[in-house]
Amino acid sequence: MAHLLSQKEIRSISRRFRLxxxxxxxxxxxxxxxxVIQIQTNLxxxxxxxxxxxxxxxxxxxxxMKTAAxxxxxxxxNAYGFMPDWLPADSGKLWIMRQxxxxxxxxxxxxxxxxxxxxxxxxxxxxxxxxTLRCGLPHSPQxxxxxxxxxxxxxxxxxxxxxxxxxxVSPTLRRAIKKYGAAWKRLSDEAWxxxxxxxxxxxCAQEKTNPALxxxxxxxxxxxxxxxGRLHIIxxxxxxxxxxxxxxxxxxxxxxxxxxxFMEAFLRGYEGIRPLSPPERRLIKALYGLPRExxxxxxxxxxxxxxxxxxxxxxxxxxxRQAMEYMSRWANP
Numbered sequence: 264m265a266h267l268l269s270q271k272e273i274r275s276i277s278r279r280f281r282l283x284x285x286x287x288x289x290x291x292x293x294x295x296x297x298x299v300i301q302i303q304t305n306l307x308x309x310x311x312x313x314x315x316x317x318x319x320x321x322x323x324x325x326x327x328m329k330t331a332a333x334x335x336x337x338x339x340x341n342a343y344g345f346m347p348d349w350l351p352a353d354s355g356k357l358w359i360m361r362q363x364x365x366x367x368x369x370x371x372x373x374x375x376x377x378x379x380x381x382x383x384x385x386x387x388x389x390x391x392x393x394x395t396l397r398c399g400l401p402h403s404p405q406x407x408x409x410x411x412x413x414x415x416x417x418x419x420x421x422x423x424x425x426x427x428x429x430x431x432v433s434p435t436l437r438r439a440i441k442k443y444g445a446a447w448k449r450l451s452d453e454a455w456x457x458x459x460x461x462x463x464x465x466x467c468a469q470e471k472t473n474p475a476l477x478x479x480x481x482x483x484x485x486x487x488x489x490x491x492g493r494l495h496i497i498x499x500x501x502x503x504x505x506x507x508x509x510x511x512x513x514x515x516x517x518x519x520x521x522x523x524x525f526m527e528a529f530l531r532g533y534e535g536i537r538p539l540s541p542p543e544r545r546l547i548k549a550l551y552g553l554p555r556e557x558x559x560x561x562x563x564x565x566x567x568x569x570x571x572x573x574x575x576x577x578x579x580x581x582x583x584r585q586a587m588e589y590m591s592r593w594a595n596p
Contacts, residue, residue, distance in 0.1 A: 272361070273300060273311065279359050280350045280368045282306055292484050301371055308371040309350065313364055315500040317479075319414070327500075328365035332357040334476055334502045337398040345389035345496050347372050372497065374489040377518060383525040385494040386486060387532025390514060393476060394507040395537050400474040406467040407474070408506040408546070412458055418558040419451045429564040436564050439557075439573045443580070447554040450587075454549040462542035470506070477510035478502060482517045508543065512550035521582035523589040530593065541594070548594035552587055 268276070270287065277284035282304040292298045300311040314328040322330070335349055335357060347369040352359045358367040377383065426444060430437035457463065478485075479501035487495050511533065519525040533539075539547070556576055560569040576583075 268300065273302065276311060276359065276361060276366055277302060277304060277309075277368075279352050279354075280309075281353060282309065282350075282368075287311075308373075310347070310369050310371045310497075311366060312369070312498075313366055314358065315498075317501050317503075320503075325360065325365055328358050328367075331500060331502050332367070334398075335499055338393075338396070338476070341396055341398060343392065343396065345392065345494055346499060347495055347497060369497070372487045372489050372495045374487050374495075376483050377486050377488065380524060380528045382486075382488055382494065383519065383528040384532035384535075385488075386481075386496075386514070386518065387529040387534075388536055389494055389496060389532075390478070390481070390511065391533045391536035393478065394510070396476060398476070400476070400504060403471050403474050403504065406470045406506075407504065408467045408470060408508050409458075411506045411509045412455075415553060415555075415558075416455065418555075418562070419553075422447065422451075422554075422558050422561050425561050429561045432564040433569070435570060435573055436560065439560070439576065443557070443576065447557045450552045450554050454553050457545055457549040460542070460545075463546050466540075466542055466546065474504045475507045476502060477505040477507060478514075479505060479510065481510075481514040486518065508546050509550055512547050512553075515547075515551055516555070519586075521579055521586040523586060526586065526589060527593075544594040548590040551590055 270284075273287050274284045282302070283306075284302050284304055286303040288301050290299050290301050298312070302309050302311055314324065314331070316324045316327055320327060332349075335346075338346065339349065349357045350368040350370075351357055352368075358365050360366075377386065426440050430440050458467075478496060478499065480498060481496060485496060485498045487497060489495055515526055515529060519529060556572040560572045560576075563569050
């Protein structure tokens, strides 16, 4: 954790990146306290961040950092312009190890978060640029989308299995299941049915020979509009080869707040770089509709986050239905 570093340790790590630390302060994010350290140095302001391990991957912390740094360097070598500059350490690597933990350093991006329609169009542009980069990635034996769908089907199965038991734990959850449970099941069933269509099966099969990089964690705190107006995506800890369709659907869900104007702007920016075929649109629409928040809320009914998610679902249900109607029109013009 960033807050455990002393000033002496921060100065020592900064020297490893050829910087002289003058002042530093921990900065919290929406999801994590003291997630990053802002450092004022002799060469400007930088972000020192402990690498966050992806719990869904089997590899260890150092191995994941090494892989993420390899992919980030590929983006840098291909002039991908929507992320902060990463600083090389004195070893030439983009990261260091200190007391068994990997750290990396990037430039600090000053500016506001997403807010205007043009911001979302620029975000769609940035994500499509990432998805269309061809960096000589090796072919994959599996479809990234079908692999992601397999994992999500497990969560959907647990939702259906745990509904009765979870409702006895929390009155709030019991009311939510009574009100929305049938809709959660229907949305998942519609998605699984759509994905089985031959046209979409062919798209998934093509992923094996056209692997792509995804960010994996685009949320509002991870998108900053710099003072010069240029959009930057930060926190590339989860960068990996994966499903561009799932990455796109998750980004729309996580960032637009069911605002159809923002959704339209994002998709306009995305398709300005990467036009989507009708089956690809239907696939993204299907993945967008999956009730991922409900999966978590039912699986961990006693958690504070579960209660927050249920409250959000209840407050936004009408907007969600309108957003799904928009996605259906977009997917089936």
